[in-house]
Amino acid sequence: MSLPKYPEYKDSGVEWLGSVPSHWKVDRLKAAVQSCKNGIWGDEPKGDESDIPCVRVADFDRIRLVVNEDVPTLRSVTDKERIGRLLKKGDLLLEKSGGGDLKPVGQVVLYQSENAAVCSNFVARLQLKEHLVSGFWNYAFAATYAAGLNTRCTNQTSGIQNLDQERYFNETAIFPPVAEQAAIAEFLDRETAKIDALIAEQEKLIVLLAEKRQATISHAVTRGLNPAAPMKDSGVEWLGQVPAHWEVMTFQRCVYVQEGQVDPESDEYSSMVLIAPNHVESASGRLLYVETAQEQAAQSGKYLCRGGDVIYSKIRPGLRKACIAPSDCLCSADMYPLRGNENLSNTFLLWFILSEQFSALAVLESERVAMPKINRESLKAVWLPIPPINEQIAIGNFLNSEATRLDALGEEAQQAIELLKERRAALIAAVVTGQIDVRGLVDAPQEAA
Known part of the structure; x- marks a missing residue:
């Protein structure tokens, strides 16, 4: 299936963006940001009204680009400390400290809960300027992360990566018209949900294969x-x-x-x-x-x-x-x-x-x-x-064969997951940089180009 492209493009002047739709603006990331307030760790929970859920980096779903539904950490945070830090549905959260070789610092996720919460001191609450669509910018930040813009804005001290927010927000991004931001967010929500469902099926298969493997072992060595x-x-x-x-x-x-x-x-x-x-x-x-x-x-x-x-x-x-x-x-x-x-x-x-x-x-x-x-x-x-030694050998051979077969199926499922993740990331990058025109693929109203 070939997806539509925009009728006219221009050179963005930025290597990672390449050519972008001619009516899109090119500007610094900071032009989208109203504020970026560091979170707070607070004190140990006291069992009173000062206790509040605290979103940590561990609560980030780095594939679906959202905060996990269950935020298990409670911290005691005073009313004064909560000012400017209370999370609202649609807020973006930026990982500003932490990271590692496989998961560099700088991940952005969307907060979708109606429940009051704050974020930890390793996270910042990122508020967009009025009228900008947080769903689009969540995907846009995912594209900048995949392109490695965060890694060149990272400092490392004592084994902890720290994102230099000033440098990061000076990186260049593209600004579609607001109506197109909404259309892109709607399209990607729909299409990534399909990919996520396929990933979930493969993850379920891996669990079932592991259970089958374990049951086969346990039965063979105790029942023959x-x-x-x-x-x-x-x-x-x-x-x-x-x-x-x-x-x-x-x-x-x-x-x-x-x-x-x-x-x-x-x-x-x-x-x-x-x-x-x-x-x-x-x-x-x-x-x-x-x-x-x-x-x-x-x-x-x-x-x-x-x-x-x-x-x-x-x-x-x-x-x-x-x-x-x-x-x-x-x-x-x-x-x-x-x-x-x-x-x-x-x-x-x-x-x-x-x-x-x-x-x-x-x-x-x-x-x-x-x-x-x-x-x-x-x-x-x-x-x-x-068992008799000849039966032990037969059981060992059987389990070697069955484990190899089940492990191969599990590896195939894991490879399928990795390919789906790559497809997801590539789709997001293509859409938010304007390589695919989604205006006719969603029901959202559009502005004239």
């Missing part, structure tokens, strides 16, 4: 692959029934938990791969990347692992961080190197550790101590269902 197999009571309340020919025993009897640590700074170990929890993907069993002990400037004692060992993070077990050691390596003292005996496959052990049943038990055990972790004694007391 034969639905007709006779069952027996395992004698373990959280484990329930298992196939009648399986054994049930504790970690203590079938899993060796590595003891003793080595010095990662010594010549013998400094060049070895060192695996820490941050190297392992949550719930998948995948190792994301590797670094040597020397590259990580490791100092304190680490465990020595054999290739093929299961490496399991004892910290925050709800994250389900476990993987197979790719070769002889080191692992963090926050992890356990585990090795099954001759009757227990390490691959089967890994899948069991990733199961819902084991994870729920590990989380329960971890809550008994101040720092959420499962200690060595608690781990050794955990019961495992043990």
Whole structure:
């Protein structure tokens, strides 16, 4: 489908804008801004009438370009401090401090709630001049953000990015007639909503695939692959029934938990791969990347692992961080190197550790101590269902295959989301810079060009 263009264009004189409709004005961003008032953090909530929702950068929906409906943070802000800071529906909020490498400071979003609120000290309330359409300018600021205008107006101190608002508002933008601003906002609201719905469908699919993956793992390691197999009571309340020919025993009897640590700074170990929890993907069993002990400037004692060992993070077990050691390596003292005996496959052990049943038990055990972790004694007391070794291998092969298939579908869905996000950003940029004439595509009344 080809979208209409304006009948006549002119050179804007600005590289990122290029040619723009001939009847549009080109001016500084500050020509659109009535005021830009920094927010306030206030005090801890007091449970009285001074408490008010406070919008933080964490409440920004950076895809839909709005403030999330639920603003969970309450702060105590006096009536005097609220002057000029109370948010109204249609206000724009500018992220003036914070940011990061992947999300630079300078994002603008629209406040759509009827509820009274203020914004935090890392955010500014941006009010437009009279008659300008906030919906259009929300999209226009999104285009300037995508073009990187914010990054060249950013200062960084102590790891925090700060937007130089004076420099930023001196950047050049385009000013369509007000009626066209309304038409553009209406068109983009409608078209981006369609894209957002497609993104939501893909996000839902990713969740369903993750649930299917987890259910498949949990069923296979506790019920096996034969639905007709006779069952027996395992004698373990959280484990329930298992196939009648399986054994049930504790970690203590079938899993060796590595003891003793080595010095990662010594010549013998400094060049070895060192695996820490941050190297392992949550719930998948995948190792994301590797670094040597020397590259990580490791100092304190680490465990020595054999290739093929299961490496399991004892910290925050709800994250389900476990993987197979790719070769002889080191692992963090926050992890356990585990090795099954001759009757227990390490691959089967890994899948069991990733199961819902084991994870729920590990989380329960971890809550008994101040720092959420499962200690060595608690781990050794955990019961495992043990199929015959040939069945363990079959289950491992089945789960490797199913997990690969489901993960591939999840990756396809994630790629679709990224493409939809790119399409959304490209559409916004094209419309707000006048590369598409939407005047005949909406019902809003138009001024003559």
